[in-house]
Amino acid sequence: MISGIASGFGGTSSSAINESSNTLGKEDFLTLLIAQLSAQDPLDPLSAQDFSAQLAQFSTLEQMTNMNATLNELIDIEVASSNASTITLIGKLVDVEGNGIDYTAGNTVNLNYILGKDADSVTVQIFDATGKLVTNLDGKTNAGNHLIAWDGQDSSGVALASGSYTFKVLALDFSGDDLPVETFTTGIVTDVLFEEDGAFALVNGEKISVGEITRVSLKI
Structure with a gap:
């Protein structure tokens, strides 16, 4: 044919x-x-x-x-x-799963964590890019979603430089055993980018895939 x-x-x-x-x-x-x-x-x-x-x-x-x-x-x-x-995400407060902090000097960074049950103590540790512990923050111990603000200062009150930081949440139960904790970074979406490999939101100065956003709210 x-x-x-x-x-x-x-x-x-x-x-x-x-x-x-x-x-x-x-x-x-x-x-x-x-x-x-x-x-x-x-x-x-x-x-x-x-x-x-x-x-x-x-x-x-x-x-x-x-x-x-x-x-x-x-x-x-x-x-x-x-x-x-x-x-429509621009201007909204969002949670992004993970423990990375893209810090800009002079700003305050909101860190978020979730406890599955009540803890006896909660300590939020912040590390610089070399893995050095720069400060500890006391966190809330009751079960649920908690927001803690870090002002960019180390344990001596010295303002730290802009850069990449990470945080870790240590939660202990009343027997002294570790409790599982989910960690998130929280910030305002300042811009949205459309690229060949998907849509991205700028949160705390960091480009985040929209698919990584776990929660959206109007305000803290």
């Missing part, structure tokens, strides 16, 4: 008809069909059965092409809707 007619009209192929694509589009298919009909032997014309089969192939190809175009339109609509929703 179509696959065998290239030699029938000067060696034209689908790649020659549509050089920008390796696939056969409906316009290419129709061009090949017309060329085949024009080049057929009048004494041995294409049978009605073969012609009907090729028309059926063309109809199927056209439907698939239209379906693909519709799907692309739906994807574009979904992306536009998702981007519009992401923009």
